[in-house]
Amino acid sequence: VELGGGWRAVCRLEDLRDRVPQQFQVASDALVLVRVGERVHAVSASCPHKYSPLSDGAVVGYSLQCAVHGAIFDLATGRPQAGEEWAGLLPLYPVRVRDGVVEVQL
Ligand code: FES
16 A cells, blocks of 8 residues: 555554564565564565575574575665674664554665
8 A cells, every 4th residue: 555655554553473574565666574572673574695485584683694604684684694794784664653653664
């Protein structure tokens, strides 16, 4: 649902399991939502390293670890952890939750 300003409704907050990455197709973008408590992060569905699906990844603290080569990305910045700069920068999307609905800005 296009909401103006590029914002789109994706799902309900209650549909996201805590710390379980979940992939969504929103318009032409494939993205992964990660809920950590009441906060939600939206990132590219593909690892910037070799494009593996990050929905297979594991949430470690406030980071997401790719299942294939193990790079760990900070969910707030998209940066790989120190020493893993080879993995590249994970693209992030702005997220907001309104009336229990998770919205992302494409
Ligand atoms: S594909 Fe994700 S770390 Fe290599």
